Amino acid sequence: MNRLDDIEYMKVSLHKLGEAKLMINPHINGAIENDFPDEIIHTFDLETKGILDLYYNWHLNDSETDDRFRLFGTVPIFDDIVYSCIFDFFIGTAIYVSYDMEGRLAIHHEIAEMAMNDVKSFVKKYGLADLIWCYLVIVGFENHQAISYYGTMTEKDFIAGKNHRSWVSHSLEKELFIELALGFLEIIEVEEKRCVQLTQKGRNRMNTEYRMLVDSKYIDHRMKMTYISQFDQLSDWEHISNVMFPNDIQFRKEFLDYIDISEGMDILELGCGSGSLTFDAKLAEKVGKNGWLTATDPSAGMLSRAEDKLNQLDHKNVTFEAASAERIPFNDQEFDGVLGAGFFHFTDNDQALKEMIRVARPEGFVGLAGPLEFDLNQPFFREWFEDIFLLSEQKTSQSKLQIYLHRIEDLTQLFREYGLKHISHQTVNLSWVFPDPQTVVQFMIHGVGFFQQELEFMPMKARNELIQRLLEKGEKICARYSLNERTIQLPSYYIKGVV
Numbered sequence: 001m002n003r004l005d006d007i008e009y010m011k012v013s014l015h016k017l018g019e020a021k022l023m024i025n026p027h028i029n030g031a032i033e034n035d036f037p038d039e040i041i042h043t044f045d046l047e048t049k050g051i052l053d054l055y056y057n058w059h060l061n062d063s064e065t066d067d068r069f070r071l072f073g074t075v076p077i078f079d080d081i082v083y084s085c086i087f088d089f090f091i092g093t094a095i096y097v098s099y100d101m102e103g104r105l106a107i108h109h110e111i112a113e114m115a116m117n118d119v120k121s122f123v124k125k126y127g128l129a130d131l132i133w134c135y136l137v138i139v140g141f142e143n144h145q146a147i148s149y150y151g152t153m154t155e156k157d158f159i160a161g162k163n164h165r166s167w168v169s170h171s172l173e174k175e176l177f178i179e180l181a182l183g184f185l186e187i188i189e190v191e192e193k194r195c196v197q198l199t200q201k202g203r204n205r206m207n208t209e210y211r212m213l214v215d216s217k218y219i220d221h222r223m224k225m226t227y228i229s230q231f232d233q234l235s236d237w238e239h240i241s242n243v244m245f246p247n248d249i250q251f252r253k254e255f256l257d258y259i260d261i262s263e264g265m266d267i268l269e270l271g272c273g274s275g276s277l278t279f280d281a282k283l284a285e286k287v288g289k290n291g292w293l294t295a296t297d298p299s300a301g302m303l304s305r306a307e308d309k310l311n312q313l314d315h316k317n318v319t320f321e322a323a324s325a326e327r328i329p330f331n332d333q334e335f336d337g338v339l340g341a342g343f344f345h346f347t348d349n350d351q352a353l354k355e356m357i358r359v360a361r362p363e364g365f366v367g368l369a370g371p372l373e374f375d376l377n378q379p380f381f382r383e384w385f386e387d388i389f390l391l392s393e394q395k396t397s398q399s400k401l402q403i404y405l406h407r408i409e410d411l412t413q414l415f416r417e418y419g420l421k422h423i424s425h426q427t428v429n430l431s432w433v434f435p436d437p438q439t440v441v442q443f444m445i446h447g448v449g450f451f452q453q454e455l456e457f458m459p460m461k462a463r464n465e466l467i468q469r470l471l472e473k474g475e476k477i478c479a480r481y482s483l484n485e486r487t488i489q490l491p492s493y494y495i496k497g498v499v
């Protein structure tokens with residue numbers, strides 16, 4: 001057995017990869033090698049060769065042990081795949097680090113350095129082989145998904161990565177060879193063209209890869225990055241949000257009334273975004289001069305917009321800090337209350353709630369506001385997003401369009417499970433307007449990543465085509481349905497509990 005077939009071994013390796021936050025192909029952000037300055041690409045190239053010299057029998061010298069055999073057993077492997085693995089991890093991790101640290105895609109020397117250190121630490125700790133096995137699972141899944149999506153793909157397109165991995169600068173010829181040797185793909189003739197398709201073994205493999213990537217949280221981790229980076233790219237978030245949710249601020253004000261914040265409290269706000277709750281709904285005013293508000297968000301882009309607002313207003317009692325709800329950088333029992341609006345559905349709920357409770361003082365409160373699951377089968381909505389509904393129905397593993405919004409029963413249950421007292425909630429309807437195709441597609445696809453579960457592993461070209469179709473379809477929908485018919489009453493909630 002080679003390690004690639006050893007599922008338990010692979011799961012452990014992928015788990016370690018997830019913990020190290022190493023990433024490849026975050027193509028969803030449209031980031032490609034061209035976004036990298038030449039000198040950084042040059043450094044990545046040199047460092048990749050350095051790792052190879054250090055850990056891998058790169059030049060096949062005359063030593064008695066054959067490192068290739070030790071690392072890869074009977075799986076055919078090529079030097080340039082090993083090279084691409086390290087190089088791709090440098091690129092992908094740098095994109096991740098850039099968003100994580102600065103909330104935007106700006107690859108400069110420090111970011112590149114951090115990414116290289118992350119990859120090198122992984123190799124030092126676990127060995128180069130582990131990195132390569134993980135690489136083969138991830139790119140294997142990417143290849144299999146794309147072929148499964150299209151049914152067949154010409155050999156030429158596959159090798160060029162034309163439809164599914166166009167950001168990769170090298171040829172996928174060697175990957176194809178490995179796939180054929182392992183029996184995951186086969187060559188068939190379609191209209192006198194050589195095409196590749198999945199074998200049954202390849203299909204099973206794809207399902208296993210998916211499960212491994214889900215179990216190791218690699219997919220979660222990548223989606224989380226997508227959610228955060230997408231918010232960063234939305235420079236006109238305020239405008240989009242105000243047009244689509246005309247009662248947005250009112251909803252947030254009522255949430256604050258519901259929570260009953262009193263002057264002088266020391267409050268932590270999570271997922272503050274660009275400050276709708278913080279300033280527009282007047283949370284900062286409510287805590288007053290004698291209180292303190294610490295507002296946090298993992299997206300540096302959103303935070304910098306909130307900070308701009310702070311500079312225009314004159315609040316001396318607000319500070320900002322970059323943080324995700326799952327890892328709150330404050331001491332236990334530090335706050336009178338912890339709250340936030342419209343962010344909880346982006347989090348690992350258990351981890352986030354646990355953290356919220358940890359930093360609230362005994363008898364302090366935890367409060368959330370956000371959207372609830374709603375009936376997606378509204379005529380205009382179903383018609384507009386039909387392609388995505390179909391995509392979801394085609395999936396064998398699930399028959400229902402996956403969205404990540406909560407049901408109020410589940411939220412209350414979660415609050416109960418975590419031992420909160422005096423739990424209460426209120427549901428209200430929030431008008432959700434679908435004004436014009438550009439705004440809607442921006443919001444749904446680029447902003448809140450509403451269909452991210454469906455789109456995350458769609459081949460890049462198909463994804464871009466789908467977005468284009470949604471824009472065109474939107475024109476027809478907006479002509480056929482009145483604005484009134486394009487307005488949904490989005491069920492939303494306020495919930496609070498006492499620690």
Ligand SMILES: C[S@@+](CC[C@H](N)C(=O)[O-])C[C@H]1O[C@@H](n2cnc3c(N)ncnc32)[C@H](O)[C@@H]1O
Binds near residue numbers: 274277302
């Ligand atoms: C829809 S915006 C809401 C912003 C603001 N609270 C409001 O009331 O309008 C969602 C925010 O959640 C943030 N977010 C995404 N993932 C998060 C996480 N894991 N923890 C905390 N916030 C997160 C995003 O960066 C974004 O700023």
